[in-house]
Amino acid sequence: MSQTVRRALSIIEFFAERPRSLGEIAEHLGVHKSTALRLLQTLERGGFARSVDGRYTVGFRMVAIAHQAVEHLELHPVAHPHLVRLGDRYGHTVHLAQLVDDEIIYVAKVDGRGALKMRSRVGRAVNPHTSGVGKAILAHLDEPSRDRFLARLTYQRHTATSITTPAAFRQELARIAERGWAEDDGEFEDFVNCVAAPVRDARGRVVAAASITALRALAPLDQLREHLPQLTETCAAISRDLGWTGDQRP
Amino acid sequence: MSQTVRRALSIIEFFAERPRSLGEIAEHLGVHKSTALRLLQTLERGGFARSVDGRYTVGFRMVAIAHQAVEHLELHPVAHPHLVRLGDRYGHTVHLAQLVDDEIIYVAKVDGRGALKMRSRVGRAVNPHTSGVGKAILAHLDEPSRDRFLARLTYQRHTATSITTPAAFRQELARIAERGWAEDDGEFEDFVNCVAAPVRDARGRVVAAASITALRALAPLDQLREHLPQLTETCAAISRDLGWTGDQRP
DNA sequence: AGCAGTGGTTGCAACACTTGCAACAGATGG
DNA sequence: CCATCTGTTGCAAGTGTTGCAACCACTGCT
Incomplete structure (x- = not known):
């Protein structure tokens, strides 16, 4: 050193x-x-x-x-146009987070039309157990990778709804894997909630997740859930652009 | 060192x-x-x-x-929403370049809806004599700053329409200052053209410029000129957000 | 005007840190 | 199974880094 x-x-x-x-x-x-x-x-x-x-x-x-580096992350250029369209449609903040070497990193962000900006930042690591994108990715990860990831988590409490035990978190992940999407019910900041869905690469592996995030006061969770069809369609479109044919789901 | x-x-x-x-x-x-x-x-x-x-x-x-640094450049957060709206409206690429210590730097970029991406990148320096934003800023700069800037220029030719002599460039800047907007008629890459307008800070000084850029094949210059009212209105809106009241114009 | 507090610069001596080396483990691939 | 690569380590040599002291230039304050 x-x-x-x-x-x-x-x-x-x-x-x-x-x-x-x-x-x-x-x-x-x-x-x-x-x-x-x-x-x-x-x-x-x-x-x-x-x-x-x-x-x-x-x-x-x-x-x-740094900007060049992000644009070189194969995911960003593919996904960005889709995310912008999704952001346009509802005016909420849209995130894309990518799994890269044992970390989940924000790689794209489309700001909502509201006056307040989310504190997330491209390049920063996601808090896995208190974010929609984090949970969406972990829930769909293969067993060994997920276990490796979970072993490093600390389950720090941020709000009243934060999940703070390994057992509860595994249960949550199972539920997410089953229904195919995740949500964050104010688990990181109590006035912010979001819905998230996974993105798959050409081999069908989950490599990223996209989310629609909003202030609870502006769009509560049940309202965000109504956008799920468009969110999952966006994720599917990105996956298709990455070469996923929907054949495999390991 | x-x-x-x-x-x-x-x-x-x-x-x-x-x-x-x-x-x-x-x-x-x-x-x-x-x-x-x-x-x-x-x-x-x-x-x-x-x-x-x-x-x-x-x-x-x-x-x-690096992302944090760009967001800290007071101009970026103010201007970005306006630029996104402008980009949405026409689907062309929108740039914002800021004058910062003797250099003109791209500080925001909204990609157009076309399949091709412009090669510009946030953080990179603008080519002053072959870009709309560069010319728009220089034309409206105060005399001493402009002279200092021009003294460092090399007037390298990139295309057939590039301006390559100090005299011709000063003439072009005078024309731009008079009408209040600039254009790039394929002066850097012959298949790309743009229109640009200046942004003023609270004291009325030109500190940045925004542009609408497109492939000539997609939107030739005379078509881009039709968007000038919206472009200048966008720049005026940004200037207002920066505190410019329109009173002074040094 | 004088002063105190900044940032910026320089030459130099001392030595801490960096460097290259050599040797090796481990992984990969023809 | 040899060749080639990354990654790692201990060590000796000496180069590059460091702190110092003294200085200039500038600013704002009294």
Whole structure:
């Protein structure tokens, strides 16, 4: 492990929260300001940092690389048009989360027409046991992968409806697998609910899930459920674009 | 400047193009594979790299930070809903580019409904002399800033219609400033054209521009011009949301 | 005007950290 | 079963990093 690189990444994490001055950064790292400055200059020359009146923040080279990376995730370009159509139709927020190496990551997001924005962010990991997309994916995963995943969960409680025991969660997953879709009844934030459905790749394996999310005050769960036909059709369309013929369901 | 950090950034640039193996990366840097591995492990632990079957690529921590950074650019959250509405209306690609420290950067993009995607990418710098947004911003910039900008331009020719001399470009900017909007008549790629209009901040200064872009075969320039009222209205709406009252126009 | 508090810069000496090496485990594939 | 690859480790050598001190330039305050 490289100390210097670790420090550089730590700087990026630090000024990503909000722009930071040289002094703040040096103090945060616990190094002399000249040391911090030399690291910052290297980041700046690479486009990973930029300075604006004495404060440093994320550089645009880094933004461009990250966007490119998402577009390279084979799922994103295929799914995005479908998600936009779904978002248009109801004006609610639409998410797509993908299973990628033992993590479930938001890879696309279409903001709803409401004034409030969901706090989710492309690139961030999903909370598996308190999200519609997380449960939709886990419920349809093959046995060994699911077990591996579940073993790492902590079942932290976020709201009154959060599922907090392995047994209850397995039961919930079984129910989801049976009916083919999942919901989040305010399990992460009590004023937010959603419905979610799985997306399959060419071999029929569940690799992602899409969801329609809304404030409970704006669209309670029973109203979101009415959109399930369109949601599952959207997921089916994405799956078809990925090459799934509906033949296999392992 | 830190050699180690420079190497780390170079690695990121390298595997951003496409996933790379340890051997490739070591060779690219001209270092021993154990050295490359140690840097990679540091990046991986920070979430800036991830490995998938022996090849490395961009990690999700980096994606999340970059998305956060764009959302923190005060312009993006304000403008995005307006751009989406504009994109919906005609089905063409909509861009927003922002002037930020001597560069013009794409900060939002709404893909059109066509099968082809524009090659632009959020986070990337705009080509100022061959793009609608670039010209729209430059034309409405204050004298000193514009001169500083123009001094750095190279006027590279991309297509037959590219403007390649400072004199012709200044003339074009004057015309744009007068009528209040710009166009790109296949000046970067001959099969793509667009119309663009400026966005002003609370103090009346032009800080960004929005454009409607389409394949010439799908929507030639004279057809795009018909959308100008909606485009300028969109830009005015964004400007209003930024606090512009229309009083000042420096 | 003077002062205190910033950010930014530089040369240098000391040494901590990085580097290359070599050797090996383990996986993969012709 | 050999060839080739990634991944890992301990170690010696020395290069690159670090802290320091002193400095300039700028800002805002008194």
